[in-house]
Amino acid sequence: MTGKASPSAGALAPGDLWRVAVVGLRTRKLRAGLSALGIAIGVAAIVAVLGLSSSSEAGLLAEINRLGTNLLTVTNGESLFGQPAELPVAAPGMIGRIGPVTEVQYTGAVGNVNVYRSPLVPSIDTNALSVAASSLALPSDVGTSLASGRYLNPATATEPVAVLGAAAAQRLGIDRVFPGERIWLGNMWFYVTGILNPAPLTPEIDSSVLVGFPAAETYLGFDGHPSEIYVRAATSEVDAVDAVLGATANPEAPNQVNVSQPSSALVAEADAQAALNGLFLGLGGVALLVGAVGVANIMVISVLERRSEIGLRRALGATKSHIRTQFLAEAVLLSLLGGATGVVLGTVSTAVYASTKRWTIVVPPLAWGGGLGAALVIGAVAGLLPALRAARLSPTEALWSI
């Protein structure tokens, strides 16, 4: 045998590495589970925060898409002297003649008129409701519909008849329409014929009580000038229409007209929601850090407790590198286990919450990929020191110092 070449040791096969890495987890299930839980909570928090914000953003964008991004609103601005300017009575007609404009509806704010449930309500309790005269196809134009009853028509527009915006109905305490139902509007009774659903693109309509233009002129002393014009244009031409709307609505004083695109405000709102996520992501990060300390702790204890196993493995021929790899793999595995659990938990909570809100369930790859990646890195970092200590242990110390 003398003169035989020195035997050489190679790395363990992946299957064998797996088998030695799960030894600690199999024999100390409860403890492994608890320390993986720390990682799981952190990753779940991060995945849920990112998932929920993506889902809510997706929900909002879907809502915006449903409502359409091609709605433009024209409102009266201010004159040179800070007085509210008036839009010409002919403005809706003129806007309607712009080529890509598909629909024009408008309202006119009726000033100095308040609305009450009955004349017995103290006049100070105005509920912050406004009264507006409305054209006859307003709901479909602004992307809402009737919750109950019907909208104004050419006949009812001339009579003391009102339709309530969603918030207005709520504040007046009216949730359904029945014959003869009336409200006290401008010192006379108006009959309620309909209640609108919320109009997310045009929240000002929600808190309005809408009457017909002729009725407003007849009963409320309205001057007939529109104050808000809701314009639908071909989606591809929205910018072009936007550019000419001011001049078309009020050719004499284009600078006294405000033109806006309500959907862009909602998009900005979606972005603003995402900004709040930083805080929750930070909390998730803290949970992850605590989890990492837990993993490091269990690995240190594990190495102390498993001296004889380490000694035995050295006696069976394990190199320092085998021992180091084993404990490192165990820490990474533990952490990945927690990470995977966290991704599942985070995804499930996102799915549950999103489905109650009827949002599309979106868990961005950044969330679950990042969660697993963070778990991997944490496992490697937390396991490194214990693994080095285990490898440094001399076989004789490990075997005979029990």
Add this chain to the structure above:
Amino acid sequence: MSATVATPVLEVQSVTKTYPSEPPVEALRGVSFVVGEGELVAIVGPSGSGKTTLLHLMGTLDRPTTGSVRVTGLDVADMSDRELSALRATRIGFVFQQFFLAEHERALDNVADGLLYAGVALAERRDAAAAALTRVGLGHRGSARPTQLSGGERQRVAIARALVGRPAIVLADEPTGNLDSANSQAILSLLEELHDGGATIVVITHERAIADRLPRQVQVLDGRVVEDRSSAGGPPAGAAGPVRGAPAPPRGADGDRGDAVTG
């Protein structure tokens, strides 16, 4: 080195080991002996005699302060930690007093783990493990967990693990230390059987009675070999160091060693 007939498997030459404590402990003060292929040797001594240190050095788990240890002709001093690990993986088997079995794994896998670091694929390891279990008389207990086995059976599993890679030498550290007398006798009989089958085995023990049962005893006291003799009357097969009597008799086939076993 003295003329030997059997191929030397383990050569311990003028070995000293001093532990650098305060004051320094001289655990071994010049130990020499040779274990030839196919021998069954007892290293016997009271606690504190240095036999555990000797086991460390023979098992390449530690290095001597001076002198040389050669296993299958390879000098431990020339080898890196990595090479020594590979040497242990392929050529040295260990049996411990505390068995050191993995309780969550069945006996077969415990035995198969004896080859884990020798670069053998899992299926082959299990085949070899099944064969080794059969050799120690536990062929039918492969799927049992260590907790379901008696102390004697556990030690048999541990012995099978030491044998599974057919190492050049098996080092047994107080293999009967945790067993009752009946099981101890059974384990010794097993070691004798394995020896008859050609295995080279060194048993470290503090019990004179156990040592006397084995063909050759190396007695250690205060870090020195004080006696090295064969129970058969002749000198040990591969003896170096304090050799008494005539040169070693030629060793025949493994089968004719039965007469060396004297109660």
